[in-house]
Amino acid sequence: MALTTDARIGVSPQVGLFEAIVALSHPQRMRIAAKLAEGRNYVSQLARDLQMSRPLLHLHLARLEAAGLVRSEMEVSDDGKAMRYVVLTPFSFHLTPDAVVAAARELNNRDD
Amino acid sequence: MALTTDARIGVSPQVGLFEAIVALSHPQRMRIAAKLAEGRNYVSQLARDLQMSRPLLHLHLARLEAAGLVRSEMEVSDDGKAMRYVVLTPFSFHLTPDAVVAAARELNNRDD
DNA sequence: ACCACATGTCAGTATGTTCTGACACATGGC
DNA sequence: GCCATGTGTCAGAACATACTGACATGTGGT
Numbered sequence: 001m002a003l004t005t006d007a008r009i010g011v012s013p014q015v016g017l018f019e020a021i022v023a024l025s026h027p028q029r030m031r032i033a034a035k036l037a038e039g040r041n042y043v044s045q046l047a048r049d050l051q052m053s054r055p056l057l058h059l060h061l062a063r064l065e066a067a068g069l070v071r072s073e074m075e076v077s078d079d080g081k082a083m084r085y086v087v088l089t090p091f092s093f094h095l096t097p098d099a100v101v102a103a104a105r106e107l108n109n110r111d112d
Numbered sequence: 113m114a115l116t117t118d119a120r121i122g123v124s125p126q127v128g129l130f131e132a133i134v135a136l137s138h139p140q141r142m143r144i145a146a147k148l149a150e151g152r153n154y155v156s157q158l159a160r161d162l163q164m165s166r167p168l169l170h171l172h173l174a175r176l177e178a179a180g181l182v183r184s185e186m187e188v189s190d191d192g193k194a195m196r197y198v199v200l201t202p203f204s205f206h207l208t209p210d211a212v213v214a215a216a217r218e219l220n221n222r223d224d
Numbered sequence: 225a226c227c228a229c230a231t232g233t234c235a236g237t238a239t240g241t242t243c244t245g246a247c248a249c250a251t252g253g254c
Numbered sequence: 255g256c257c258a259t260g261t262g263t264c265a266g267a268a269c270a271t272a273c274t275g276a277c278a279t280g281t282g283g284t
Binding site: 018020021022024025027030031033034035037088090091092093094095096097098100101103104105107108 | 130132133134136137139142143145146147149200202203204205206207208209210212213215216217219220
């Protein structure tokens with residue numbers, strides 16, 4: 001019974017297509033997402049791997065997370081350090097003219 | 113036999129996913145693409161429909177066209193006016209972690 | 225000749241995003 | 255106590271993009 005919940009991990013809520021597109025529209029964020037596809041990682045390590053400053057990475061991660069492409073949680077390592085692990089969510093969007101029409105409709109509804 | 117060529121209309125070359133994403137990452141361009149999904153249109157009319165200035169629309173159309181999401185051609189109307197008609201290409205991208213990895217690899221190759 | 229409508233371009237401004245450097249805080253090991 | 259490592263935030267500079275307004279060009283119709 002306890003497995004029921006765990007089995008649902010991986011099923012992402014699918015936020016708007018537009019937010020996903022905006023989130024991935026920057027080379028750095030595209031690289032971050034790609035790196036995270038290799039597996040989960042914590043912020044400082046990720047910053048080293050991608051050779052970018054932590055504050056900057058922090059900003060980009062926030063954008064990715066807001067779009068629902070990434071999720072993160074704090075963990076305490078063996079030596080007691082608080083570490084934020086980030087994972088890529090298994091998103092899936094179909095980018096077609098029809099999807100664009102739907103996304104644009106969403107945008108208009110937002111202006112109400 | 114002459115149909116062979118015409119039958120190929122609609123098969124787009126599929127430019128990079130990243131360029132497509134960047135092109136659609138702006139609300140205005142998303143709306144432009146959505147409007148063009150209704151059918152082809154010429155620039156001035158499109159500007160009126162979307163209530164944006166022609167110079168601005170011109171800029172956005174250039175970006176959409178560079179990404180391969182849109183194509184355009186000049187035509188001469190019955191009353192002799194040169195009009196630029198724009199059409200949305202039938203693009204199709206699958207936006208997943210794997211696609212992101214591929215797109216990021218593309219980005220890195222570009223820096224060589 | 226002038227008006228209405230189409231095309232395109234350019235300079236300059238406004239706005240928004242990206243990026244850096246400095247700061248503050250916490251923990252374990254030397 | 256101090257250093258290394260982790261976390262986060264903020265102000266301001268640097269950069270990129272979006273946007274406006276004015277201009278130049280062409281056509282047919284009145």
